[in-house]
Amino acid sequence: MASQTIDILCSQCGAFMLRYQKKGSGQLIKLYLDRVVEPDSLLRLKTVSNKSDLPALTCTDCGNRIGLPHEGGTYRMIKGSFRRKGVK
C-alpha cells in the first residue's frame, strides 16, 4: 500500500500538530507513533510501552484534544478535532 505524508493541524486554531506517514487514502482513525515524522515530543513517546503513561494528544496552542491513547503505541483520533493537509 502506498503511503503519503500528511500534516495534522488543529481544527480550532489551525496550529501544526504533527507530520505523519499515512498508509492508504482513508480517514485517519488510528495514529501509529511509529509513523510519526515530527515533532520530537511525540517521537519520544515511542518508548512508552504502557498505555496509561501516554498523554492525550492536545493542541499546544489552544488545548484542543485531538487524540486519545490507545494500545500498542497508537492513538485513537477524535473525529472533527483536526484537519489534514497533504505534504509534497
Ligand SMILES: [Zn+2]
Ligand atoms: Zn489549537
